[in-house]
Amino acid sequence: MSVAAPATAVWIDGKRRSSGDVHISALDRGLTLADGVFETMPAFGGTVFRLDQHLRRLEGALATLGIPSQPMARDWVVDAVRSADVGDASVRLTVTRGAAPGGVAPPSDVRPTVIVSVGPMPAFPSSIYEHGLVAHVASGRRNEHAMTAGLKTLAYTDAVLALIEARRSGADDALFLDTAGHCSEGSSSNLFAWTGDSLLTPPLSCAALPGITRAAVLELAQPLGVHVEECVFGLDVLLEGEEAFLTSSLRGLAPLVRVGGHAIGTGKPGDLTRRFMAAYANLIALECSL
Amino acid sequence: MSVAAPATAVWIDGKRRSSGDVHISALDRGLTLADGVFETMPAFGGTVFRLDQHLRRLEGALATLGIPSQPMARDWVVDAVRSADVGDASVRLTVTRGAAPGGVAPPSDVRPTVIVSVGPMPAFPSSIYEHGLVAHVASGRRNEHAMTAGLKTLAYTDAVLALIEARRSGADDALFLDTAGHCSEGSSSNLFAWTGDSLLTPPLSCAALPGITRAAVLELAQPLGVHVEECVFGLDVLLEGEEAFLTSSLRGLAPLVRVGGHAIGTGKPGDLTRRFMAAYANLIALECSL
Numbered sequence: 152m153s154v155a156a157p158a159t160a161v162w163i164d165g166k167r168r169s170s171g172d173v174h175i176s177a178l179d180r181g182l183t184l185a186d187g188v189f190e191t192m193p194a195f196g197g198t199v200f201r202l203d204q205h206l207r208r209l210e211g212a213l214a215t216l217g218i219p220s221q222p223m224a225r226d227w228v229v230d231a232v233r234s235a236d237v238g239d240a241s242v243r244l245t246v247t248r249g250a251a252p253g254g255v256a257p258p259s260d261v262r263p264t265v266i267v268s269v270g271p272m273p274a275f276p277s278s279i280y281e282h283g284l285v286a287h288v289a290s291g292r293r294n295e296h297a298m299t300a301g302l303k304t305l306a307y308t309d310a311v312l313a314l315i316e317a318r319r320s321g322a323d324d325a326l327f328l329d330t331a332g333h334c335s336e337g338s339s340s341n342l343f344a345w346t347g348d349s350l351l352t353p354p355l356s357c358a359a360l361p362g363i364t365r366a367a368v369l370e371l372a373q374p375l376g377v378h379v380e381e382c383v384f385g386l387d388v389l390l391e392g393e394e395a396f397l398t399s400s401l402r403g404l405a406p407l408v409r410v411g412g413h414a415i416g417t418g419k420p421g422d423l424t425r426r427f428m429a430a431y432a433n434l435i436a437l438e439c440s441l
Numbered sequence: 442m443s444v445a446a447p448a449t450a451v452w453i454d455g456k457r458r459s460s461g462d463v464h465i466s467a468l469d470r471g472l473t474l475a476d477g478v479f480e481t482m483p484a485f486g487g488t489v490f491r492l493d494q495h496l497r498r499l500e501g502a503l504a505t506l507g508i509p510s511q512p513m514a515r516d517w518v519v520d521a522v523r524s525a526d527v528g529d530a531s532v533r534l535t536v537t538r539g540a541a542p543g544g545v546a547p548p549s550d551v552r553p554t555v556i557v558s559v560g561p562m563p564a565f566p567s568s569i570y571e572h573g574l575v576a577h578v579a580s581g582r583r584n585e586h587a588m589t590a591g592l593k594t595l596a597y598t599d600a601v602l603a604l605i606e607a608r609r610s611g612a613d614d615a616l617f618l619d620t621a622g623h624c625s626e627g628s629s630s631n632l633f634a635w636t637g638d639s640l641l642t643p644p645l646s647c648a649a650l651p652g653i654t655r656a657a658v659l660e661l662a663q664p665l666g667v668h669v670e671e672c673v674f675g676l677d678v679l680l681e682g683e684e685a686f687l688t689s690s691l692r693g694l695a696p697l698v699r700v701g702g703h704a705i706g707t708g709k710p711g712d713l714t715r716r717f718m719a720a721y722a723n724l725i726a727l728e729c730s731l
Binding site for chain 2: 159161163168173174175176177178179180181182183184185186189215216217241243245247248252253254255256257266268270273289290291292293294296297298299300302304305306307308309310311312313314315316318330338339
């Protein structure tokens with residue numbers, strides 16, 4: 152899966168930077184210690200989908216890390232999307248603890264850095280929606296016992312390495328198990344498995360991130376008449392399931408049709424997955440007034 | 442423990458930056474995804490202690506992450522320490538995959554960013570060597586099954602959060618267990634426990650980082666006539682031990698005298714710890730020609 156590199160407009164602490172001045176301090180703890188959090192959000196027709204949910208998750212993570220709340224972030228994101236004017240957009244909001252020299256312990260007098268970047272929506276190949284994704288089971292595990300479990304921190308090194316491993320094996324994405332061997336999530340997506348009776352997704356206690364798209368799928372199940380359950384399950388349940396899909400903010404819902412050499416169900420995107428994809432597209436159209 | 446913020450001189454890609462120009466791209470994957478690695482090294486009298494061991498560890502981590510080797514890094518570090526001229530120094534070498542917009546998957550055409558920063562050695566209070574450290578057992582666990590286990594990546598968010606938790610509980614440092622409940626390491630240090638017969642340190646399979654100071658202690662044991670063992674052990678063994686100490690590149694060897702409310706041995710730095718501290722100081726004096 153090759154995604155074109157978009158031109159990106161960047162705001163730092165609410166000020167738009169020219170392309171030659173998109174810089175932060177080399178001593179920023181976001182860089183030196185991954186001491187910060189972020190959100191990646193899609194915007195359609197100038198409206199960020201579920202911005203308030205993203206901001207709530209970000210604020211929760213900031214509070215846990217003891218980084219000051221960023222009430223201006225909402226306006227900065229809205230203004231950035233409006234003035235970037237790139238059509239359907241990928242928006243990233245990053246908040247770090249700020250620049251400080253040396254040491255793991257946070258100094259008390261540090262001022263957070265807030266970065267908003269807006270680029271065109273990545274050009275995901277249509278084949279991933281039409282034919283589905285192949286996942287590789289990552290050789291490393293997600294840590295459901297981590298200090299930062301459930302927080303979308305900057306510490307994505309494990310996801311990067313898992314994705315490199317997946318691509319080397321010919322897969323599109325990585326699938327993580329938690330340290331107990333239960334299904335957890337994709338490299339940057341949540342997992343849903345359809346057994347024929349129930350739609351299952353790993354609970355947060357399996358180191359799954361509380362995804363905004365995941366929450367939308369949980370909401371959509373009732374109107375679709377589908378029984379959905381946050382439920383601990385192993386790889387065997389996924390592999391014996393009828394369908395599966397992965398959810399993330401930019402890629403949305405994408406069918407998962409194979410794990411390594413093993414087809415899920417027919418090995419093709421199934422009816423239930425297509426119904427959720429259509430309902431999710433309707434939800435976006437409704438909330439973004441398209 | 443309060444450590445004064447040092448003035449820091451910064452080189453990026455081998456060029457010294459003025460203090461107003463210490464910047465990297467806000468799109469650097471080191472910031473956006475913790476996609477990079479680092480080393481923190483002490484320099485005494487202008488010589489970096491065990492620079493080649495640090496560079497070997499860094500190069501190993503770069504190879505695992507698929508980031509190009511940085512053969513110039515050695516010269517850049519040596520030149521930086523020479524021209525910073527700050528006396529005993531703290532030196533940090535950071536290598537990221539470089540700046541690239543969007544997405545977890547690494548683009549193929551990205552150029553790594555190499556940052557060398559040199560500041561005065563942090564002023565660790567003498568009390569930590571004379572009276573010892575108190576550790577708090579972190580509520581989260583180190584992941585011995587992580588994709589990046591054993592690599593010194595930028596992903597230090599868990600260590601930051603553990604240290605915040607430890608300081609709130611009145612402790613100096615955090616002690617991590619691995620997901621199986623075995624002793625792993627400190628927030629940015631390795632652990633040694635003395636049972637009276639053997640000096641024990643957790644093996645790398647317990648998510649301990651292969652510390653450069655840890656390796657020096659393993660070397661020093663034989664000349665000191667001490668039986669040392671990399672060995673899986675639980676918190677009970679540490680708490681019932683006679684002595685313990687933590688090792689890290691900047692702080693060196695520091696006695697660990699209490700874990701939460703529980704004293705280790707007499708609750709004071711012991712003879713074996715002092716012998717290793719003296720031997721380590723001699724090793725530095727020898728190798729740095731002091």
